[in-house]
Amino acid sequence: MKKNLLTGMLAASAALFVACSSEKDYYDPNGAVAQKEAQYEFAFTKRYGKIAPDQDWGFGTASSVKAVRGVDANANEWGTYVNVPDPLTDAQIQVVSKWFREHKTPEGIAVNWSDFFAQQVSSVNESDNENYVEGNGHGHMDYLTCGENNEHIYNFNNGTCSVNGNVCYALDPDESKDMNNRKLYHSDRIQYMVNSSTSKFGYHNSLDSKDYDDYVIIPGDMIDPSVAGMYFVGFDYQANGQNANQQVKLDGYYNDWIIKITPGIYKGAYRIIAEDLGDTDDFDFNDVVFDVVFRDVTIITLQAVGGTMPLYIQVEDEKKEVHELFGVSSSTMVNTGSVSKAPVIFRLPLPSSNPSSNSSSKNHADVQILVNDGTAVYYLKADCGKAPQKILVPTTYEWTKERESIDTKYPAFAEWVSNKDAKWIK
Numbered sequence: 001m002k003k004n005l006l007t008g009m010l011a012a013s014a015a016l017f018v019a020c021s022s023e024k025d026y027y028d029p030n031g032a033v034a035q036k037e038a039q040y041e042f043a044f045t046k047r048y049g050k051i052a053p054d055q056d057w058g059f060g061t062a063s064s065v066k067a068v069r070g071v072d073a074n075a076n077e078w079g080t081y082v083n084v085p086d087p088l089t090d091a092q093i094q095v096v097s098k099w100f101r102e103h104k105t106p107e108g109i110a111v112n113w114s115d116f117f118a119q120q121v122s123s124v125n126e127s128d129n130e131n132y133v134e135g136n137g138h139g140h141m142d143y144l145t146c147g148e149n150n151e152h153i154y155n156f157n158n159g160t161c162s163v164n165g166n167v168c169y170a171l172d173p174d175e176s177k178d179m180n181n182r183k184l185y186h187s188d189r190i191q192y193m194v195n196s197s198t199s200k201f202g203y204h205n206s207l208d209s210k211d212y213d214d215y216v217i218i219p220g221d222m223i224d225p226s227v228a229g230m231y232f233v234g235f236d237y238q239a240n241g242q243n244a245n246q247q248v249k250l251d252g253y254y255n256d257w258i259i260k261i262t263p264g265i266y267k268g269a270y271r272i273i274a275e276d277l278g279d280t281d282d283f284d285f286n287d288v289v290f291d292v293v294f295r296d297v298t299i300i301t302l303q304a305v306g307g308t309m310p311l312y313i314q315v316e317d318e319k320k321e322v323h324e325l326f327g328v329s330s331s332t333m334v335n336t337g338s339v340s341k342a343p344v345i346f347r348l349p350l351p352s353s354n355p356s357s358n359s360s361s362k363n364h365a366d367v368q369i370l371v372n373d374g375t376a377v378y379y380l381k382a383d384c385g386k387a388p389q390k391i392l393v394p395t396t397y398e399w400t401k402e403r404e405s406i407d408t409k410y411p412a413f414a415e416w417v418s419n420k421d422a423k424w425i426k
């Protein structure tokens, strides 16, 4: 009921929104947002002192960047724009394969990435695998798929992935060299999926011409310290052909095919941290934390949500609610305390060009944060010389734990408030 009311409110104020600057309040029937902002401004300046009039909170010229058109899915370009995962070592492959072999019906997790790498770990179809069983039908796990539309993860067929000898994994730091001479290559069994989905994994079984999705995602932290921070997808094979020799039952062991998946972390990103004005005297700046990179679309990596009100990341007229993206209720905070989840990667349109600058230039201020406090709906602001509701920082910035003030973690923050040239992030 409440939700319907809100939708109505949003629709009613849509015309107003189009007419106004995007930085204006979205829906504030009682002037409550203005009052909250005044309280926040007061508490902020009381704690951090005078704000330099030219303090733009990072959203000034530094945040205007050129959008890179297109995402090149060719392996010989990957290292130029995205962090490419290292090939797995034999020891890592063994420890992961053993874990899946020994753990029946493990409880997995969900991850939510539009852009990700897939790497081969092992399958019982590979003759060098300890579990290899000749002629057991597993070779009919014919192609690996992801997402609700069963999109093929190219090169992943028959329980394996062909070796790619031209994977550009990084760039030589010597910028005086020609770009093509800076590319560093290695071999791996790997694929990069863009504008795709991790909502589901599956395979096509050519034995019975059916698609199956008996899979589980296991964080490496559950397996062994040597694979901590990684994510693995395991499949439990089944076949239901007409003949007895075409039938394999699920056995609860997800080691029939194992791959590693890695979120696509783009280079050149900036991080946005924000206060949602839930409490006007709280300065943990972790109510939402996300990274932004402009390519053919806006690619967002949601890192943390330390707020308990519905909060949307929005570009143009498309927006996503951050708790929903993490798969939690809006009262649950993620990655600022007890609840830990993998970052979420998703796509939004590019902001329309800023007419006052180069046509392809994009500003991070146009990636907006919309909060619904139950009464009002408002955008967070970063006005020059006023208390910031959001700040643009490098991705090396480590966000605070819940209710930890930004100046506790970064003591030079107050100095930066009055002097925009002060260095406050190491």
Ligand SMILES: [Ca+2]
Binding pocket: 235, 236, 237, 250, 251, 252, 253, 254, 255, 256
């Ligand atoms: Ca199995």
Ligand SMILES: [Ca+2]
Binding pocket: 274, 275, 276, 282, 283, 284, 285, 286, 287, 306
């Ligand atoms: Ca806060």
Ligand SMILES: [Ca+2]
Binding pocket: 284, 285, 286, 287, 306, 307, 402, 403
């Ligand atoms: Ca918080």
